[in-house]
Amino acid sequence: MPAADDVQTSAENVLEDLDAAALSYAERAAGLPDAAAAALRDELARYCLPFAGRLARRYRGRGEPLEDLEQVARLGLVKAIDRYDPERGSFTAYAVITISGEIKRHFRDKTWGVHVPRRVQDLSLEVGHASTALTNALSRNPTVAELADRLQVTEDAVVEALESSAGYSPASLNAPVTGGDGSTEFGDQLGGADVDLELVDDRITVSGLLLRLPARERRMLAMRFYGNRTQAEIAAELGISQMHVSRLLSRALSWLREAMLSDVPPRWEGSGSQSEHHPMRVAVDRAGGVLTVRIYGEVDRDTAERLRVALRHAVSTALPDRMVVDLSKVPLVDAAGVAVLVDAATAAGVAEVDLSLAGTQPYVSRILGVSGLGPLLERDNGRGQNQR
16 A cells, blocks of 8 residues: 555646646747647647546535546646646646536536526625634524624625525435325425415405305205205205205305395395295284285295185175285295285175285285286285375
8 A cells, every 4th residue: 555655646647747747838839830739739639628627526425426527627627728828827726726617616506496687696606605604603593684794794694695505406306205106296295375365365265255144044055055955955954845955045046146236235135034934924914904924934835825815814804895915024935835926816805805915025026916916916016006
């Protein structure tokens, strides 16, 4: 094994040989034609290749293949030979500076995975060196403030350099996930566009509008769309018919749709003051030759028979007065309710009682209009105009 003195002497001889070879090249190439000078340059470059390779190996292990670093070092060697001036000093010293600079420029310009401004790249390298030095001196990781004080820059600049250093070698989206089954890639774990984000405003608006609905309608909507209950199951729990549930849901959804498209929510046509099961009640009074039957609540299969009895009794006692059925407090009439009103109109015709329907809400008015009771509504409207 050679002694340390022998190794040092050998390295010095190599450097002296490079300087001597460079001087010889400069003297021989002076005044020669370009072709002959180029041949001498190639000869000197081949002689210096081992020297360039040793400089390239200093930078291995930094994420770049050694073959690429050797190519960059050879390019720097050629530039050093072309720019060498014997009067300015040692060729070896000049070649070391030129080749090292070319390798560093390669790392700065070619190896970053994300484009980062040059000033940030340079500061990132300085932060890395300063962090290593302070870690050895303090026996701990330095803070941003300590790094900024050592480099005489602002803390924001240090933070920017630290964040940008992640762009030097970004992780691949196709890299397998550590600890996975091998088929899962890193990109599979990244979130995509949240299509529900645009629905946030609508959800908030609907939540506020639901509070304007009566308790029963809110409960039915919750059972149907949040509890995934069928209309038959809802009807069984609330003690009403499935058709009634269908009508109530349709009316509530229509109101919500109209309210969503309006700056001011429309008026809810329901009674709103009834209890959860909206029981119907009938009030009768006589004044000024008019027998008025006021109905409160919904008229459906469950309440139709009681209304039938009340209207038959009112018809039998109406003469000689006129009979008016006030429906202003009736938010809904189903098929059974329409049948009761048709029966009352028939009984009034037989008894020759002047019967009219007053105060119908729009939803109820549409139902009665297509059920053959339109003339009673029209006669009521006309008489109201004459009275005015």
